[in-house]
Amino acid sequence: MPKQNNDINLNNKAENESKLSPEDNFDSDEFEHQKCPMCLKETLQLTEAERDIPYFGKVFLYSMDCTNEECRYHKADVEAAEQHEPTKFVIEVSGEQDMSIRVVKSAEATVKLPHIMNIEPGTVSNGYVTNIEGILNRAKVMLEKVRDTAEEDDDRQKAKNMIKKLQRIIWGSDKIKITIEDPSGNSAIISDKAVKSKL
Numbered sequence: 001m002p003k004q005n006n007d008i009n010l011n012n013k014a015e016n017e018s019k020l021s022p023e024d025n026f027d028s029d030e031f032e033h034q035k036c037p038m039c040l041k042e043t044l045q046l047t048e049a050e051r052d053i054p055y056f057g058k059v060f061l062y063s064m065d066c067t068n069e070e071c072r073y074h075k076a077d078v079e080a081a082e083q084h085e086p087t088k089f090v091i092e093v094s095g096e097q098d099m100s101i102r103v104v105k106s107a108e109a110t111v112k113l114p115h116i117m118n119i120e121p122g123t124v125s126n127g128y129v130t131n132i133e134g135i136l137n138r139a140k141v142m143l144e145k146v147r148d149t150a151e152e153d154d155d156r157q158k159a160k161n162m163i164k165k166l167q168r169i170i171w172g173s174d175k176i177k178i179t180i181e182d183p184s185g186n187s188a189i190i191s192d193k194a195v196k197s198k199l
């Protein structure tokens with residue numbers, strides 16, 4: 001199966017852009033030589049864009065990437081133009097057709113993948129526009145790091161099992177209930193299947 005880029009990616013790399021479908025093309029503004037909040041050098045590239053997400057509204061995307069080799073600070077986030085109330089979304093992912101469901105995930109969101117992991121908010125958390133497959137792939141990448149670096153056999157084995165489960169879900173042969181909670185209201189799972197409630 002070819003590796004897909006599921007994120008609407010602000011990284012200005014042709015490699016990523018070429019994999020985006022035409023509907024994902026959008027204009028972005030780039031500002032180079034900005035002051036980096038981490039290393040304080042003027043090596044930060046700031047990228048800003050806006051995009052209309054059907055059934056959610058306009059969102060602003062931004063990405064900060066420090067080109068200083070010793071720093072490599074990266075932060076990305078997404079913010080809805082219109083104020084949304086704190087919301088919880090729950091979706092039963094039960095087949096390959098669900099992989100393309102659009103997801104807006106802000107840095108304030110908690111993503112719960114039961115028996116696998118919670119993606120927690122915080123300063124190192126990023127926001128992005130992606131889809132269900134993109135969320136599952138990110139969890140997979142994090143578990144692959146655990147698998148490759150864990151000291152204990154037990155931890156490595158647990159990570160391996162969870163990677164297998166995620167792969168089965170991506171292929172449509174296993175299920176998962178995904179919850180996204182966002183007190184900022186800047187996140188959404190855009191599908192009739194998703195159950196939305198106040199947080």
Ligand SMILES: [Zn+2]
Nearest residue numbers: 036039066071
């Ligand atoms: Zn820096």
